[in-house]
Amino acid sequence: MKEYFKEDKRLGIQLPAFSTEWDTFSKETQYGILLHWEKIRGSIPDRIADLEALINQKQAALNDEADFKQSCRLNSEIAELASIINDLWLWYRTHQDITEKAHV
16 A cells, blocks of 8 residues: 555655545455554654654753854754644644545
């Protein structure tokens, strides 16, 4: 089922990448795709925890940073990591209802 997903380097996970409409897939293929997505989706909280740890490290470095340019760079990196976390939560929550239907 990996052929229906593409690695998103920014988010650090695979995302669905279909070239055809969902309804054109057989029920078996749909189930396989949903099963693969559920595995990916299950890894999202761990990915978020890793990113939060990076944010904490950068915030600690920011607290001790005296150089203005370096402070700006750290702030920018923290903002980008926070944006990635936000996007990951969106993917995690948006597709929750789809995977729940697969288990019914």
